[in-house]
Amino acid sequence: MEHTNEDTAPDAPLIGEREGAEPHNPSLHLRSFGNTFVWALTISACVSGLLFGYDTGVISGTLVSIDTDLSSRKLTNIDKGLITSCTSFFALVASPVAGVMADNMGRKNVIVVADGLFTLGALWQAFTSSVWGMILGRSIVGLAIGGASMIVPLYISELAPGHLRGRLVTVSLLFITGGQVIAYLVGWAFSSTRGGWRWMVGLGSIPAIAQLVMLTFMPETPRFLARVRKDADARTVLSKVYRGMVPDTTEIVDGIMLAIRKGLLEEEEAHLQLKSSDSRSALMPPALHSLLFHPPHTRALIITCTLQGLQQLCGFNSLMYFSATIFQRLHFSSPTLISLTVAGANFLLTLAAFGLIDRIGRRRILLITIPVMVVSLLLCAVAFSYIRSAPADHFDVPTSSAELPSASRLPALGILFALLLYVSTYAIGLGPVPWQQSEMFPLSVRSLGSSLATATNWGSNTIVGLTFLPMMDLLTPTWTFVSYAVMCSVGWVAIYHIYPETMGLGLEEVGELLKHGWGVKESMEKLRILKSQRVE
Template sequence: MSGRQAAKSSAVLVGVAAASLGVIYGYDTSNIAAAKDFIATDFHLGDTATQALVTVVIVGEILGAIVGGWFANKVGRKKAMVSVAAGYTVFALLGALSPWLVTLYAARFLLGLTVGISVVVVPVFVAESAPAKRRGAMLVTYQFATIFGIILGYVFGFLLADQQHAWQWMLGIAAVPAILVGLVLLRLPDTARWYMTRGREAEARTTLAAVEPTASAAEIDAEIAEMRAQLSDESGGKLSQLFRQPYLRATFFVVVLGFFIQITGINAIVNYSPDIFKSMGFKDNFGTYMLPAFVQLFGLLAVIISIFTIDRFGRRPILLGGIGTMILAFVVMITAYQMADGDFETHKSASVVGFAGLVLVTIGFSFGFGSLVWVYAGEAFPARLRAYGSSAMLTSDLVANAIVAQLTLTMLHSKLLGGTGTFALFGVMSVLAFLFVLKFAPETKGRKLEDIQHYWENGGKWPTTTGEPGAGQAEVAVK
């Protein structure tokens, strides 16, 4: 293999690594949607305890997201991701083999801890490894893999639903992709920027040559010099810097965006699709588990479109278009529940409308929020703060996720809200999210990570020059 071919292979492996961990995250999100019904039967659980099966993982993810930035900075991006794959393997098997409910909850919590670290580290790893012109598409690849993993979770739920010990098989089979992911990750170097933060310039240079095969030696020298200058200008990567100028505005943006990504209800649909489809009259195993998988195929198509358009049309049009589609989708869902008037079995057309609404929600989220969460998490901060910033965003995201996970079944089954009130609430949150993105989201298409740093230093405007940190503050800003 020639040097150029080897370099291309290394660049491809970066995307494969992101995709691999996305499959794990997606499978865990949906397989509990199927497994929880069988667990609830075996352990005689009501709505509150059943919701806790979903929520306890997210609580673990919150802790993982909080420590993920520190962990990634301490041991490196690659070692952090290898640790995630190993931990996921162990805890998936522990959950499947749990004889008691308390050990199952503990295993699910620890599994969530590893997933929480992964959702922080992966966007940082890809953002620091991918060439600028392909960074957006490679970050969106993670969402593609996440949806693929969600589909696998539903499919295995359907295939295993009639088997003895069904929920144990559903949880335990997740160890297989985790082992394969670990083997892929072992072949990768760490990121050039992390090597530079540790003063390991030779390794940084080798890594850049591997992931940017078309770059000349002079271009690599220039990028190394730029990273060196940036790192020397920074006072250090401390968490407190996120909450001081000039990055307070960036922190506010990513934290609020992260919260909106989940509070608009996507995981109410992913985690509780079987329950929603049952409420709409689809009672058999195919309707309960395979229809949710079919819905996610539309999400997969939306992500494919996003991959090929995000670096062409930009971040803002993609994000606003996706949220706008979600708003429309929730209007359709409300219409379906109003048409059914509490009886989907009698009003079959209402079930069709409801199915269309779920498809639209999934398309809108996957095209917009689902794709852009990883992009903004990876792009918003300079090197020494990037892992901390990603951690702050994903922590906010997961707090909202925990709220949705613990309340969705209660809201759906309540006489006060029901399906109409639940999806109306998610629709209102989507409108607020649209207005927030319209006001605060920057367009980072084609910008170097170092240039994006200057945007925040310039008060949320692109400066006329970006030669030095803070340059252009006295200049007329360009939009």
């Protein structure tokens, strides 16, 4: 259901009210779509998402355009696997480091570091002349992506009003998918230019430099400011966030600050109790110890890592990295242009997710869309089984431009249709929902928990990047896509049992769901109450 001005959910829980209480709630008068300040901050932060999407998408067209420009030879499958997987591997390395940096130097400063790495990595790739130089450039970009992919959703979620949080975090996904579309357009534009791939990768430096300028005007998040006891600055930012949404921001700002302080005190007390009863606490940082051994935090970590792992192990980024390779193997006349349709579908359906995620809810979207993904993957597997007569014994890209046998053209179109259906349902559900991860963690462990979940994403991404082409060779395309379908099915079962609905809840309220269990039944009951309040 769409939030209206009568929503009681967005920020009332931040005041720490018990269920059933009926105090005055200033958020009753919140305007649905926020103000200029909130949207300006969101868009400025999301430039990192644009870079994330561009640098993951541009490699698809780059791989089929390099030819013999690197190390004076054609790229092998091993070269391609290393060039793609090194990015995700170093994103995996950067994610937990970025979490620690976010707690020590602030959310905003992590974005600054990421921009510097984006610029350096893009220019390094553009001027390298060897395969290993390309791998180094992609590794630098991977460090930037790892930091940006963790910090941007966290930054937005800590700034966003509760009733807009899902939508605003999804905006970062729109920028990611938009970046992928731009990458494919640039790839197509330079695909027939000798050495055009250098322009493809080098242009990624421009948005990074632009965002460095924008960061001059961006504040730190109020929750980080409150955590480092800069309460006056936190109140100033919160007042700007809620300006125009309520007649007087004082009451709602007071309530949020009270809830933040209350949450920090409760977390500190819980940590002291855990520390006194567990001798292992002296061997690791407090936040990590709490995530691993304090049950509510551990449940949040399990949920977020499960979602992020599933997002990658379902095989989606194999399409982002190797879609042009797949379509060239199927002898489409313009594989990069065909890949653009995949990226375009991803972008357009992420727009749908923007409208649905705070209406239908995170949990329900996943439970609806993942079965469609399974069907799409199985359709793709069946279609691939009819293209066994295609030339070449391996899935490596042939240099010949010969057409597939006419009997294989229809299955090739079937593969394109199945992949578009798969990407469309992924973009609505499994694409944006895992990036709502920050809302699952309380403030004391939010950045570290988010970084570990993001590291799970990139670890799984690395596995997919390294194994996709070998699986296509060894297992055949049919069984490769069947394996991804099985992974989606297992993930659906896990989501059904452990993922609560967080739509409309304030950040400080979400943690209440996980105190004594997975909170699935409790969250659905809260959703029923919320819907009944809207009807009234």
